[in-house]
Amino acid sequence: MALTREFMGAFSIFERSSSSSSSSKVLLNQSTFWQNKLLQQKQFLVPVQQRRVHSRKAGAAGVRRGINNPVAALSEDLVKGAASSAVPGAAEKPVKFKVRAVLTVRKNIKEDFKETLVNQFDALTEKIGRNVVLELVGTEVDPRTKGPKKSREAVLKDWSKKSNVKAERVHYTAEFLVDSNFGTPGAITVANKHQKEFFLETITIEGFACGPVHFQCNSWVQSTKDHPGKRIFFANQPYLPSETPAGLRALREKELKDIRGTGKGVRKLSDRIYDYDVYNDLGNPDRGSEFVRPSLGGEQRPYPRRCRTGRLPTDTDLLAESRIEKPLPIYVPRDEQFEESKQDAFSAGRLKGALHNLIPLLKASISARNHDFSGFSDIDSLYSEGLLLNLGLKDGLLKKLPLPNVVSKIQESSQGLLKYNSPKILSRDKFAWLRDDEFARQALAGVNPVSIERLQAFPPVSNLDPKIYGPQESALKEEHIIGQLDGMSVQQALEENKLYVLDFHDIYLPFLDRINALDGRKSYATRTIFFLNSLGTLKPIAIELSLPPSGPSPRSKRVLTPAADATSNWLWQLAKAHVCSNDAGVHQLVNHW
Known part of the structure; x- marks a missing residue:
């Protein structure tokens, strides 16, 4: 109705203006005004054919009513809008x-x-x-x-x-x-x-x-x-x-x-295919029976697996795949290969690692002095001074190496090559590695963040055979942790998902006798309980150290808690060190493998 009134108002204005003695300039101004007024209401696009039809109709109506030509032009635009509004949503050609x-x-x-x-x-x-x-x-x-x-x-x-x-x-x-x-x-x-x-x-x-x-x-x-x-x-x-x-x-x-992939064909180094096979290329039976190795993986033990390469089998064992020997590269998907900067860093790190182990070993074998660490200052010197800087060329040790010229050039070209890289955390806090919050942070952000899990029941229970490895019950008791739960009971902390555990007990205990039989090696199987505090961070609240049972009444399990005095503080630090040792071993030999 509003639009109809606008139409009628427009015609009445123009009829009055045509009967008066006003000039055509005034009429055109009024026409422009009402065109703008209508455009504010809604804009329309009308096809050319419809425009011509409505133009003829509007022209005939204008003659019958005695309206001058300017009025006919304006009414054409009005009819265009009305005709266009009759077909809303008309399909438009994509632009x-x-x-x-x-x-x-x-x-x-x-x-x-x-x-x-x-x-x-x-x-x-x-x-x-x-x-x-x-x-x-x-x-x-x-x-x-x-x-x-x-x-x-x-x-x-x-x-x-x-x-x-x-x-x-x-x-x-x-x-x-x-x-x-x-x-x-x-x-x-x-x-x-x-x-x-x-x-x-x-x-x-x-x-x-x-x-x-x-x-x-x-x-x-x-x-x-x-x-x-x-x-x-x-x-x-x-x-x-x-x-x-x-x-x-x-x-x-x-x-x-x-x-x-399809599981067929020989892989090229440029391939980006992730299909897998058992480890049946660890040996080389073509060289003799002493080079025969068993296959790893299969139906009973599906892991570990390697990337399938499709190489031909060996001549003497059709179930063993022929090997690729250095310096030829082994296939991994192209996107998994080390990129240039990573390869350079890896090569430099490999050289540093070799020399870090080679130089102290040679020095210890040549000198009668004991080169064990006498204090934390000796550990700091690995970062501040480096190994080659301590040895120097003047003591003649480097001249006894098989490749003295190479090592001498390395020392001359880069004085810090044999320094250990300082961890970034130590640049802010030199003793951060001693603190419990950093120990807990490493459980989530360290090299092995996949072993920590929510504690399902307390105390934890072993799944090993009790006839071989002793009682399955843990030595952990409520009194060990109740004072660290911010006023909560153990059951309440379990229900609210506040307790977490690093449990290396079952995976380490079967190997401890052989590990501890090695010269200079001592290890425990550890369990560590963490509490999620109100700040949203973890803190260690108890560590259980276990050994295989020996004797009629062995003391094979021991629980340590956060320190209350100087003596117990160092026992607590040593317990955390054993946890870190377990964690590194599981990372390298289980998860990483």
Whole structure:
């Protein structure tokens, strides 16, 4: 009704203005005023054919009513709006627009002559179409193709211009042309038509209404000459399988199938396939019976497993796979291989580790002096002075090494090569390693954060055979921990998930007799109870040390709690040291293996 009144008001104004002696300029001003007024109500788009029909109708009505031409022009616009409002929601043709992609590529710091030639060749072939091609994939299905919505292919820009850039990371751009109904991008495909692989770190897409879309790639993109097809990267939006958008399901299944492999063929170093096999290549039976080794893994004991390589079997045992000997590399998926900086750090650390053990051993064997640690200052010297700086060249020890020139050059080129790297925590607090809160933090943020678990029952019970390893009951009692629970009972702390445990009892106890029989080696099987305090941090409240039973009434288990005096403080510190020793052994020999 409001719109009708606007129509009637417009006609009455113009009828009055036509009968008066006002000028055409005033009439045009009024016409403009009411056009703007109607546009404020709603804007309409009318097809050209409808516009012509309504124009003729409005013109005839104007002649019958005796309205001048300017009024007919205004009424045409009014009828256009009314006709357009009669078909709301009419389908509009999608409009194409551009979005921008920014790719971050990590380059090798060191390149040999061959790699430099290949890079220059790739820069030249860019000009004839041998480039990097990308394509966006939406999360929705295209009703016309019944497949995911896709953008037009885009080419990476300025690869040849930036081929000589020496930075560690280089940024490239590409522009996609997409429809306005494309939706949200959920994946991107990359085809590398160069001769050489490159490491793609990230992709960021800008220009969509949803904001920037990020892709964390961190993967090697192989050349299509070695691996035909396109690499698929998915946006940083995880989905459960049942909630994966329809446009991405087929790509997800394809990606999973590609990385699982078929279990056939010989693996290349550039492959990115994660299929596994038993350890049947530990020995070399072709060299003789003394080099035969059993296979590890299988149906009864499925772990450990190694990456399947598909190498031929040995000549004398068809169930044993032929070995790869150094310096030939062993297959691991391409993305799992050490990248350049990691490889350099690993090589340097390996050299340091070898010399750290070699130099003290040689010095101890040559000198009659006892070189045990006499105090914490000796430990600090490993970080502040280093091993080679203590030995020096003047005492003649290094001249007795098999490779004196090599070691001498190492010392001259890097005075700190044989220093231990100081932990960062010690730069803030030199005695942090003695504190209980740091000990508890290492259980979650140390080298082995996967062994700690919520305590299900107190006291904990062993699963070992009591006929061999003694009573299954723990020596831990409520009186050991009740004073550390912030006023809670043990049962209340269990129910509120406040108690946690590092339990190395069952995994260490069967081996303790053999470990402790070694010269200079002493170990316990440990259990450590932690309490989650009101600050949201853990604190150790009891440590149980266990030994295998020996004799009729052995004292094989002992419980230590946080110190109350100087003597018990050092016993508590030694108990924590045994826990750390257990933790490192489980990390290396169980979890890491």
